[in-house]
Amino acid sequence: MNNIDIQKSHSIATYIRNTFNCEIPKIAVILGSGLGDFTKMVKIIKTIPYADIPNFPESHVEGHRGSLTIVEVANNKQALIMEGRFHYYEGYAPSDVVLPIVVFHLLGIKTLIVSNASGGINRDFESGDLMIIKDHINFTGNHPLIGKNDNNLGPRFLDQTECYSNELINHAKNVANKLDITPKEGVYIAVSGPTYETKAEIKAFAGMGADAVGMSTVYEVIMANYFKIKVLGISSITNLATGIATEHHDHAKIVGTASKISVVFSSWVKQIILEL
Ligand code: HPA
Numbered sequence: 001m002n003n004i005d006i007q008k009s010h011s012i013a014t015y016i017r018n019t020f021n022c023e024i025p026k027i028a029v030i031l032g033s034g035l036g037d038f039t040k041m042v043k044i045i046k047t048i049p050y051a052d053i054p055n056f057p058e059s060h061v062e063g064h065r066g067s068l069t070i071v072e073v074a075n076n077k078q079a080l081i082m083e084g085r086f087h088y089y090e091g092y093a094p095s096d097v098v099l100p101i102v103v104f105h106l107l108g109i110k111t112l113i114v115s116n117a118s119g120g121i122n123r124d125f126e127s128g129d130l131m132i133i134k135d136h137i138n139f140t141g142n143h144p145l146i147g148k149n150d151n152n153l154g155p156r157f158l159d160q161t162e163c164y165s166n167e168l169i170n171h172a173k174n175v176a177n178k179l180d181i182t183p184k185e186g187v188y189i190a191v192s193g194p195t196y197e198t199k200a201e202i203k204a205f206a207g208m209g210a211d212a213v214g215m216s217t218v219y220e221v222i223m224a225n226y227f228k229i230k231v232l233g234i235s236s237i238t239n240l241a242t243g244i245a246t247e248h249h250d251h252a253k254i255v256g257t258a259s260k261i262s263v264v265f266s267s268w269v270k271q272i273i274l275e276l
Pocket of ligand 1: 196
């Protein structure tokens with residue numbers, strides 16, 4: 001059963017609030033693989049390693065550190081940064097993957113910027129591009145809201161017409177324009193992983209309307225929508241997807257490409273937050 005454990009989430013939120021012991025920002029950012037440089041470009045206020053948080057899952061994948069950090073982007077504008085997420089392919093239940101989002105909601109987060117590394121399916125994309133996620137396809141075969149629903153928390157049948165806030169998409173585009181960044185826009189398809197896709201799968205996904213493929217994000221976005229948290233999604237295209245790429249995939253290389261994109265990504269996200 002993928003029921004949300006609201007009691008556990010409350011106790012985690014209380015621990016985080018007491019440990020930070022300062023005002024919690026209203027904006028949270030989830031940093032995807034290789035995008036951790038963001039925290040080097042801002043002032044760190046306070047950090048809590050996941051390992052210190054009772055009942056919080058631990059993240060294991062290379063390129064992820066696992067901590068919650070309050071940063072000051074500039075001029076008293078702060079954000080809560082989640083470095084290291086929980087992936088379905090690691091064996092976490094969807095309810096564990098979204099536990100941080102439940103906690104964010106309890107902490108009063110109203111805007112979520114979610115990022116990830118993905119493989120480009122759209123033939124106009126190049127490795128190194130940044131893509132604004134305008135919609136997604138949940139092709140993981142699971143869903144974080146399966147199970148009993150507490151109608152006090154959110155609706156049984158959640159509308160998904162605007163999973164990614166149009167207002168935030170327009171804002172991100174305006175900021176990109178000012179910074180001379182030309183992001184792509186597209187549909188993100190999420191698979192469970194942990195294998196990279198086959199050529200036939202990518203061909204099928206292209207036919208389904210997907211522009212990029214990855215192994216994260218959609219559960220978190222669904223959960224944020226459940227709590228009416230506004231979402232902006234940004235994908236870094238770290239490689240071309242199977243069959244479009246001429247070479248085999250290599251996780252280390254993909255994380256390396258994400259790190260290169262990280263600087264542009266970080267300055268963009270910083271400005272997005274500043275001007276929100
Ligand atoms: N497929 C799935 N997940 C990914 C990829 C990919 O090609 N690149 C980065 N994350």
